[in-house]
Amino acid sequence: MTEQKDSIFQLSGKDFLTIAELSADELHLLLKQAYDMKQLTKKHIPHPYLKGKTLAMIFEKSSTRTRVSFEVGMYQLGGSALFLSSRDIQIGRGETIPDTARVLSRFVDGILIRTFDHDQVVELAKYADVPVINGLTDTHHPTQVLADLLTIYEHKGRLKGLKACFIGDGYNNMAHSLVEGAAAVGMDMTVASPEGYEPDPAIFDAAVKRGAENGSRIALTHSPQEAAEGCDIIITDTWLSMGDEDEKEKRLHDFQGYQVNDTLEALAEPDYIFMHCLPAHRGEEVTPEIIDGPHSVVFDEAENRLHAHKAILKCLMENK
Ligand code: CP
Numbered sequence: 001m002t003e004q005k006d007s008i009f010q011l012s013g014k015d016f017l018t019i020a021e022l023s024a025d026e027l028h029l030l031l032k033q034a035y036d037m038k039q040l041t042k043k044h045i046p047h048p049y050l051k052g053k054t055l056a057m058i059f060e061k062s063s064t065r066t067r068v069s070f071e072v073g074m075y076q077l078g079g080s081a082l083f084l085s086s087r088d089i090q091i092g093r094g095e096t097i098p099d100t101a102r103v104l105s106r107f108v109d110g111i112l113i114r115t116f117d118h119d120q121v122v123e124l125a126k127y128a129d130v131p132v133i134n135g136l137t138d139t140h141h142p143t144q145v146l147a148d149l150l151t152i153y154e155h156k157g158r159l160k161g162l163k164a165c166f167i168g169d170g171y172n173n174m175a176h177s178l179v180e181g182a183a184a185v186g187m188d189m190t191v192a193s194p195e196g197y198e199p200d201p202a203i204f205d206a207a208v209k210r211g212a213e214n215g216s217r218i219a220l221t222h223s224p225q226e227a228a229e230g231c232d233i234i235i236t237d238t239w240l241s242m243g244d245e246d247e248k249e250k251r252l253h254d255f256q257g258y259q260v261n262d263t264l265e266a267l268a269e270p271d272y273i274f275m276h277c278l279p280a281h282r283g284e285e286v287t288p289e290i291i292d293g294p295h296s297v298v299f300d301e302a303e304n305r306l307h308a309h310k311a312i313l314k315c316l317m318e319n320k
């Protein structure tokens with residue numbers, strides 16, 4: 001990765017809420033740090049940048065990867081993490097977000113939150129005196145996309161100029177953060193979703209505009225075939241995100257024809273990579289042959305959550 005001129009202090013004390021809020025320099029700095037973290041980890045070189053610091057992790061939705069990687073990441077950085085299920089803390093009984101933010105800020109050095117409404121994260125960040133990290137909302141999943149960009153860089157050797165597609169639910173956290181990420185790094189990204197499942201227009205239009213400034217084309221279609229044509233990267237996600245459970249039958253019907261399978265992969269570049277943030281539903285959004293096949297990088301992608309998250313934690317919390 002190219003060394004950035006910018007100081008590692010530039011993200012110090014800031015929040016990490018969406019990819020769109022990061023400047024190109026900040027995003028590249030985080031990617032460089034993530035790459036470095038991975039080398040340190042692989043070589044078993046101690047890196048206690050956050051010795052004595054604590055991260056509070058509020059989870060209002062389930063998690064395997066995000067929870068474990070942030071907790072292990074804090075441990076590897078010399079600090080500690082507190083897992084706070086909303087079932088157990090007073091937020092679940094109606095204590096306000098501002099009060100929770102102000103109280104936690106007296107105890108810890110950073111707060112991670114996974115919740116439903118993105119406005120909750122924005123409100124938490126407004127009232128907290130410590131950095132707040134968005135560990136997924138209904139509309140954004142920025143920590144995942146940082147790990148995805150690292151994974152793409154490792155497999156393709158670059159980001160700018162690549163052609164990616166996202167097949168599936170355009171109005172979900174992954175689609176939104178991916179178009180924001182692609183636009184920021186100059187990668188083409190076409191979203192193919194059924195009618196009624198298009199991305200949020202405000203998020204999408206902002207990505208189109210930023211993409212145009214960076215030489216990348218962010219586009220929308222209802223045709224998975226059109227989106228996959230000539231792609232270097234095919235990405236999908238569940239058709240049924242957390243919170244969508246009541247719509248299961250309707251969604252399984254509406255997403256027919258949007259599966260990533262061998263017919264669709266035939267349209268991509270011969271050396272394309274397949275990505276999925278996981279958890280996956282084999283036989284729904286992707287066939288076992290694709291996700292468990294030679295083009296799939298989903299477990300590298302999952303591993304890179306750890307390295308990307310350590311970069312976020314270091315950049316936000318080390319010098320605060
Ligand atoms: N990809 C992802 O965020 O996984 P978890 O829901 O397991 O954290």
Ligand code: NVA
Binds near residue numbers: 277
């Ligand atoms: N879109 C999925 C991502 C899970 C990591 C969801 O929100 O459930």
